Amino acid sequence: MTSLAAPRTVVVRYAPLLILALAWEAASRLHLVSSLALPPLTDVAQAWIELVQSGELVTNGLSSLYRAGAGLALAIAIGGALGIVMASSRPVNAMLGPLVELFYPMPKSALIPVTVLWLGFGDGSKILLIFLGCTLPVTIGAYNGARGSDRHLIWSARSMGAHRLRMIWDVVVPSALPELVNGVRTALALSFILLVSSELIVARQGFGYLIGYLGANGSYEAMFAVVLTVAFIGFLFDRAYQSVVERVLRWRE
């Protein structure tokens, strides 16, 4: 039954998107809005194919994905570990807790010039920025999750011969997981925001650079093509992430 229902639900779910696309095309073709402000979607598609054929979209895209991936991977590894350690050690928490609270609400885009000053125009400054921006949401998720570990589970593991570090890995880390994955989802969205905004301002490669460059040259169809590509990739990553999370957390009721 589900196999019959599935294609239909997909159609229903994405129908609003189709309507939006048709409205876009119509608005532009019927000159309801200036085609400079909103080039017809079919022209944007044409420009997208050209960008792919010339290789520009792929080179710039790969460069962006590398930066986001590296920054995010560092943020998850270090931010996750930080949250677990803070939850497991009172002195560490007393040291780092106030710092986390202080830096969490700070708009990380303010650090764009700072990271450029430190690491220049290349990959390094973008990776550092994404790392700095994405670490704290992961830390806070890991910390809250780890703090909620059931003491009876901790005691069970200890009574079965697990020493402290082993217990943290076997009990505290999996207990932190449901909240940790929410932190990572926030970080995933943030990484795209920081990536594109930093590339828009100072870069010689990447999606943000391409958007800025095409816009400045008046190639609006191509510019829209890149903007839509970024939006689509963000959506795709979020979906892929969700399905991985579902599989990892399938033990939950």
Place this chain on the structure above:
Amino acid sequence: MSGPAQIIVKDVCHHYRPSVGRDVLALENVTLEVPEREFLALLGPSGCGKSTLLYLIGGFLPIETGKILVDGKPVTGPGPDRGIVFQNFALFPWKTVRKNVLYGLERQPLRREEREKRAQAFIDLVGLTGFEESYPSQLSGGMKQRAAIARTLAFDPRMLLMDEPFGALDAQTRSLMQSELLAIWEKTRKTVIFVTHDVHEAVYLAERVAVMSARPGRIKTVVDTRFDKNDPEVHRTKMFVDKVDEVWNLVREEAIKALEKRPS
């Protein structure tokens, strides 16, 4: 007394320290001896510190004053000689029944196949055959507690510390689990300390029942409850009914005191 005393609790005091407010004396000069292979029930009104005493023996809480000796050695922390079973089962929710039971075996010098065999044997013993690959969230309360008992028995601790293990189960399941536990205990003959506030349960399961006073908890009396538990009609025998009455009278006084002390 048969055999050497395996657990000795001597003059143990314990304060409960809430995050706000004053410290509360939870246990006062508790002294208790549990000989090897004995099934002892710790009975008392809620809040009398019976679970705290169990956690101290388990090594989960620091001992402030007095001492606790297991086989003559002072308790300094948790260890696989003392297996624990909690009321809320405390199964690892991210592990299947099989992986839960295997957990305690992972740190033992056994070959992989032996571990698997041993885990399976205890899953079979508690009647969970066929549920090896289920997650705890897919099991009923009674099945979860069976899995928890299998997990604790599998790593072969010298004694079982049971903290109101059947308190979260419905009446039928509880009575079923009680006779199964008794059967398992008769097979394995481990020392058991069983915390409960159910007089029937204590008299039915235990060889001796230690009755605790209302807070601050002390051992008020220890009642001998040794008789033939294999009789399916044991609950109706005069001996059983009299014992329940005797113990119930001891607990009632303390339950009333506990109620009076409770801030309204």
